[in-house]
Amino acid sequence: MSTPRLTDVAVRAGVSMKTVSNVVNGTGSASEATRARVRAAIEELGYRPNVTARRLATGQTGTISVAVSSVTVAYFAELSNRLDQAARKQNLRVVIEQTHGARTNELAILQERERGLVDGVIFHPVSLTPEDLAGQRPGFPLVLLGEGPAPATVDHVMIDNVAAATEITRHLIERGCRRIAFLGAERSGLTHTTGQRFDGYRTALRTAGLRPDPRLRLTVDHYSADNGFRVVTAALEAGIGFDAIVCRDDALAAGALHALHTRGLAVPADVAVAGWDNLIISRHLWPPLTSVEPDKTAIAETALRLLHDRIGGYEGPGRHEIVAAQLLERDSTDR
Amino acid sequence: MSTPRLTDVAVRAGVSMKTVSNVVNGTGSASEATRARVRAAIEELGYRPNVTARRLATGQTGTISVAVSSVTVAYFAELSNRLDQAARKQNLRVVIEQTHGARTNELAILQERERGLVDGVIFHPVSLTPEDLAGQRPGFPLVLLGEGPAPATVDHVMIDNVAAATEITRHLIERGCRRIAFLGAERSGLTHTTGQRFDGYRTALRTAGLRPDPRLRLTVDHYSADNGFRVVTAALEAGIGFDAIVCRDDALAAGALHALHTRGLAVPADVAVAGWDNLIISRHLWPPLTSVEPDKTAIAETALRLLHDRIGGYEGPGRHEIVAAQLLERDSTDR
DNA sequence: CTGAAAGCGCTAACAC
DNA sequence: GTGTTAGCGCTTTCAG
DSSP: OOOOHHHHHHHTTTTTTHHHHHHHHSSOOOOHHHHHHHHHHHHHHTOOHHHHHHHHHHHOEEEEEEEEOOSSEEEEEHHHHHHHHHHHHOOOOOEEEEOTTTHHHHHHHHSSSSSSOSSSSEEOOOOOOOHHHHHOSSSSSSEEEESOOOTTTSEEEEEEEEHHHHHHHHHHHHHHOSSSSEEETTTTTHHHHHHHHHHHHHHHHHHHHOOOOGGGGESSSSSSHHHHHHHHHHHHHHHHHEEEESSSSSSHHHHHHHHHHHTOTTTTTTOEEEEEEOTTTTTGSSSEEEEEEEOOHHHHHHHHHHHHHHHHOOOOOEEEEEEEEEOOOOGGGGG | OOOOOOOHHHHHSOOOHHHHHHHHHHHSOOOOOOOOOHHHHHHHHHHOOEEEEEEEEOOOSSEEEESSOOTTTTHHHHHHHHHHHHHHHHHOOEEEEOOHHHHHHHHHHHHTSBBOOOEEEEOOOOSSHHHHTTTOOOOSOOEEEESSSOTTTTEEEEEOOHHHHHHHHHHHHHHHHHEEEEEETTTSSSSSSHHHHHHHHHHHHHTTTTTOOOOGGEESSSSSSHHHHHHHHHHHHHTTOOSSSEEEHHHHHHHHHHHHHHHTTTTTTTEEEEEEOOOGGGGGGGSOOEEEEEEEEHHHHHHHHHEEEEEEOOOOOOEEEEOEEEOOOOGGGOO
């Protein structure tokens, strides 16, 4: 027995396809008697609507996709989750896709190699270059997340990285730190996001009359706790002295804490540590981690609103929205 | 200008739809000359195939979905990621869906309210009861993950929880721990998974001639670091003494560590702590966390293999595969 | 190697 | 309130 279709239900219930369709979707109207008959037929046959066919007919999918590098990066997991929750309220279904940070995968999203899968996409690129994005004018509803370069044509949600980085660095300076390292510069040139955070860090140093020391710019390959651990361990072994670390994100910070503990250094007494993203785990690290918290709920809701407009047909120029970020002070910088 | 379709390309290239289809999909054959013409037409028109239509025509989607409670639960994020990577190798696309652990959402997956979205699903239920699953015979390719109750008709991948729990508890006993708490029993009755881990824990205690103390069974609402922190803090304040904690998972363990540090207790000297899942972060907690590591890659590959069979038409009885789990000893129990 | 035509399962006009 | 019919954009026999 092949799977039952709408027609089968219609025949069984002795009504037309249209009526069945109405009952299934709650559209149009039907007498309570026929409704019952139709529902009975559906039940008996085990009928399930075929979404693909519906999508083809309506051109709408009721689904959006969230594309991030990897859900194993806690920040993306948490952000995807907020997007999912916000979308659910609007009866939108969310599927999460991983790009693994690969430029080819990211380009594939931009070029929409395939059409019709989803109504729109919310995309946080990490490897795309300004050139990749320049002049892009996607033929489908798209909202970009993060501080990467966004063309004027595309909607974009970000936070004010420079301001937050300045604030977190000043916070450390106020607590008496003088040799403040920056952990998370990419070996292969700064990404946009990191660049902004680094700028804010330098600005705060300069404002306080401190001179940025290039040796305190700690370079990583990935934003992972593993890498943070290795890099900070290496820096300590190399005898580079510092009394604070501004970490590009909390995963790196977790590794940094581990490295400091392993070397027997006290946090924050010997070295204060601050991170970024305020991950769920961050308040349970030891000591609890001071972190910049981007308002993830606001990011999700803003992105969804922009996407909703696009899906609704808005074709105006790209809108760039800046969402709040807040410094959460915890023990790792309390000195 | 509406979006170009296959016909438009065909007209432009002066060939038939079939030929364009061949070129796009690499099927059939076409002379190099026509190929070039078709490709040029595609380029000029900006044509992108419509997956929905293709899906409807072929009945295949080339996509599977991975349904987990939430990607903010690090274990699920890491598992989903492995599944994604394993599937990619087979040219399968993976979308991740969240159920938020809600029974209605989980039931919806089982009942496949909608058809045609994906070729199959790999599903880790958390709220489904044995009754929900009993007698289920899904009309679509499905593989269940985790230690929940699986009907004999459905494929299932799990680890040997009892054995691993016994091992981890024995490990603590060998290190001199005598009052070993179990953190993670659910307030509303043990889930299957927790039940197995608790069984293993008790078995090890009994084997060693220790008597399980009900006061050492620490009850939680969620498997989160927050909850672990609160529950362990409360237990310490209540004066419940223990020299080790077996945690149902690493998230709870992270909270437990935080609680112990906050109360000024030394780990592992005063209290040893062990967890489950070996999350990416676990080795960077302080002290690095001893953890049971389910072989996530093996879980992913096994699940995918089973699903592949089902998609290929296998209709035999459910297969239940047990994947290895390994105890990773780290400093949190090194005493 | 290429073309014409019949679906895939559903929705949405438009009649009745 | 209910039925008929023409697509949605693609793949795929089956001829040519």
